[in-house]
Amino acid sequence: MEVLGIDIGFGFTKATNGKETIIFKSIFGDASEIQFWADFGNSSPTDHIHVSIDGKPYFVGDLAEQQSSVLNFTLDQERLISDYVRILALTVAGLFYRNNTPINVPINVVSGLPIGYFKQNHERFNEILTGHHSVTYHSHNGEKTTREIYINKVRMLPQPLGSILNSLMDANGKIVDEDLATQKVGVVDIGFRTTDFTVLDHLRYIDRGSRTIDTGISKGFSVISNKLREKCGVGVELYRLYKAAEEGTIKMRGHGFSFEKIRDQVYSQLAATIANDLDRLWADDWDIDTIILTGGGCRELAKYLQPLITGNVMPLDPNTDPRLNNVHGYAKYGRYIWGEAAVENPAAKMAGKPNPESESDTIETIEADELSQV
Numbered sequence: 001m002e003v004l005g006i007d008i009g010f011g012f013t014k015a016t017n018g019k020e021t022i023i024f025k026s027i028f029g030d031a032s033e034i035q036f037w038a039d040f041g042n043s044s045p046t047d048h049i050h051v052s053i054d055g056k057p058y059f060v061g062d063l064a065e066q067q068s069s070v071l072n073f074t075l076d077q078e079r080l081i082s083d084y085v086r087i088l089a090l091t092v093a094g095l096f097y098r099n100n101t102p103i104n105v106p107i108n109v110v111s112g113l114p115i116g117y118f119k120q121n122h123e124r125f126n127e128i129l130t131g132h133h134s135v136t137y138h139s140h141n142g143e144k145t146t147r148e149i150y151i152n153k154v155r156m157l158p159q160p161l162g163s164i165l166n167s168l169m170d171a172n173g174k175i176v177d178e179d180l181a182t183q184k185v186g187v188v189d190i191g192f193r194t195t196d197f198t199v200l201d202h203l204r205y206i207d208r209g210s211r212t213i214d215t216g217i218s219k220g221f222s223v224i225s226n227k228l229r230e231k232c233g234v235g236v237e238l239y240r241l242y243k244a245a246e247e248g249t250i251k252m253r254g255h256g257f258s259f260e261k262i263r264d265q266v267y268s269q270l271a272a273t274i275a276n277d278l279d280r281l282w283a284d285d286w287d288i289d290t291i292i293l294t295g296g297g298c299r300e301l302a303k304y305l306q307p308l309i310t311g312n313v314m315p316l317d318p319n320t321d322p323r324l325n326n327v328h329g330y331a332k333y334g335r336y337i338w339g340e341a342a343v344e345n346p347a348a349k350m351a352g353k354p355n356p357e358s359e360s361d362t363i364e365t366i367e368a369d370e371l372s373q374v
Helices: 062-067 077-094 115-129 161-168 217-232 242-247 260-281 297-308 322-338 340-344 346-350
Strands: 002-008 012-016 021-025 028-030 049-053 056-060 106-113 131-138 144-158 184-190 195-201 204-213 249-252 255-258 290-294 365-367 370-372
Touching: 002 077, 002 322, 012 077, 012 322, 021 062, 021 322, 028 062, 028 077, 049 062, 049 077, 056 062, 056 077, 077 106, 077 115, 077 131, 077 144, 106 115, 106 322, 115 144, 115 195, 115 204, 144 161, 144 322, 161 184, 161 195, 161 290, 161 322, 184 260, 184 297, 195 260, 204 260, 217 242, 217 249, 217 255, 217 260, 217 297, 242 249, 260 297, 290 297, 290 322, 297 322
Parallel strands: 002 106, 106 144, 184 290
Antiparallel strands: 002 012, 012 021, 028 056, 049 056, 049 131, 131 144, 184 195, 195 204, 249 255, 365 370
């Protein structure tokens, strides 16, 4: 059995088996025939993702951005689940098998959803992903490899729990940070389209302090894109702004344009919006011990947001990619419920399953040796 953590975000698709990690943009497009392939730079497995699923070919990630005439990118939650999850999740699952032989190893998957969309949609991932799937991978030289993927179980979590679990657990899913386990912890998970807030008090999930707001880094990108269109007459797609926004400059038709001042102003406004929502939501949670900033958006917003938060904010680790915090936590959680931790602690096998006595069957927490609801 293989355990995978998979995170299908609006900006990036991330996955890990605990040893290797794969990340690529959450975009796909038509797989047109490429007359000649040349790549003289450093290449990675995600540079050329050409797959066929259910007989339909797709370019995925960077290859779609560079080569597809019709490209699919969305900021709509319903479309992400109905049209994107199957293609992106199956694509990334098969990329962990690189021995060019057919496979049919049972895979257990842990994934997540924004808190505001969790109750309504968490069961749909099981319907979409569980079962047998055939994915064909096309190399640039014309060779094909078909991989039989069997997804045995899918377990869903509210997204920001992944970051807490990543800090709490070791690679085998055992709780090792006892100090954090005894604290009241708040998480601010800044994604591409949404920001999630959540609170765990001594490993118990607190629903009152957990919400999703439609404020992510894409809002900043939209403003920057509109400003660039006004100045340069070119509409820059949001998924092409990552590097430019980081550097504060972009080159168009051979001319460089600097927009650092606009970026800083936009990011400051975004940070203020998030901080104001946090203050309102956590007004009664003044006893939070530690606040964790996580998610891809915190790479850009952390320095603007942290001064606006009153409390003990855990410093960002410059050697880790915050986009991967949740997915690493998913993989660890998978080992908690299906691996050695579950063997040593049978109660862990029931972790995260809905509580029939609760009206809300969507929220789960780690309480001692199992998950419970508030």
